[in-house]
Amino acid sequence: MMREDPVIAIDNLNHYYGKGALKKQILFNINLEIFAGEIVIMTGPSGSGKTTLLSLIGGLRSVQEGSLKFLGKELFRASQTKLVNMRRKIGYIFQAHNLLEFLTARQNVQMAVELNEFISPQRAIIKSEAMLKAVGLGDKVNHYPENLSGGQKQRIAIARALVNNPPLVLADEPTAALDKQSGRAVVELMQRLARDQGTSILLVTHDNRILDIADRIVEMEDGLLTRDSQNQAMSYDSSTNIIGNP
Ligand code: ADP
Numbered sequence: 611m612m613r614e615d616p617v618i619a620i621d622n623l624n625h626y627y628g629k630g631a632l633k634k635q636i637l638f639n640i641n642l643e644i645f646a647g648e649i650v651i652m653t654g655p656s657g658s659g660k661t662t663l664l665s666l667i668g669g670l671r672s673v674q675e676g677s678l679k680f681l682g683k684e685l686f687r688a689s690q691t692k693l694v695n696m697r698r699k700i701g702y703i704f705q706a707h708n709l710l711e712f713l714t715a716r717q718n719v720q721m722a723v724e725l726n727e728f729i730s731p732q733r734a735i736i737k738s739e740a741m742l743k744a745v746g747l748g749d750k751v752n753h754y755p756e757n758l759s760g761g762q763k764q765r766i767a768i769a770r771a772l773v774n775n776p777p778l779v780l781a782d783e784p785t786a787a788l789d790k791q792s793g794r795a796v797v798e799l800m801q802r803l804a805r806d807q808g809t810s811i812l813l814v815t816h817d818n819r820i821l822d823i824a825d826r827i828v829e830m831e832d833g834l835l836t837r838d839s840q841n842q843a844m845s846y847d848s849s850t851n852i853i854g855n856p
């Protein structure tokens with residue numbers, strides 16, 4: 611049987627910050643594919659380029675060099691309209707939950723629904739409350755974030771990211787601000803919801819205790835993808851003189 615097309619296909623991606631004499635290469639010859647329903651964890655030291663790569667994949671930054679395809683569509687030189695449309699198909703979860711403090715849990719989720727599709731307020735409310743129930747916050751829908759714990763806030767952020775059934779969720783250190791137990795609960799929840807919906811997840815973490823939820827682990831070091839557990843023997847690349855880790 612042929613494997614389906616990847617959700618994300620990255621080919622020889624490079625990225626630079628700064629201009630002129632200050633121009634500095636941050637990502638080097640990145641190659642990565644992520645398939646439907648896969649949970650991929652990315653680890654690596656601080657400053658190795660993980661957030662930069664995630665923001666490129668998420669269409670939050672323009673691709674400068676190389677190819678990056680989301681659901682078969684090329685993002686290199688893509689128009690702003692195309693990027694905006696693509697971002698609608700991605701759920702984002704960041705280290706800080708980024709909830710709006712003056713909106714209730716339900717309103718925070720509902721806003722994501724209403725920005726994504728034309729839908730009656732009644733339907734949007736039903737959808738948002740169902741999603742909050744799915745993350746175990748059915749009794750907290752009318753609470754404001756300030757009255758909830760860190761783990762509960764991060765669960766609202768998960769509900770917000772998944773409420774539109776996106777094919778891809780990008781999570782940048784989602785457990786960094788949580789204690790061990792709520793961190794674990796949060797990623798297990800993401801895993802379960804992703805499995806139910808067939809969503810792919812790319813999750814950046816420093817947290818060794820959650821690596822087991824991954825189908826695959828990839829590692830970044832100094833702007834290079836040095837390990838891919840699916841593709842252990844990374845090939846020698848003569849253009850960069852870099853040998854991948856065995
Ligand atoms: P990580 O998420 O792995 O910690 P980042 O992608 O945030 O790594 O950063 C990679 C490198 O790029 C670091 O050296 C960082 O200082 C640099 N960097 C990140 N963002 C910017 C920016 N907006 N402008 C210039 N340099 C940046």
Ligand code: MG
Binds near residue numbers: 660661662782
């Ligand atoms: Mg980072």
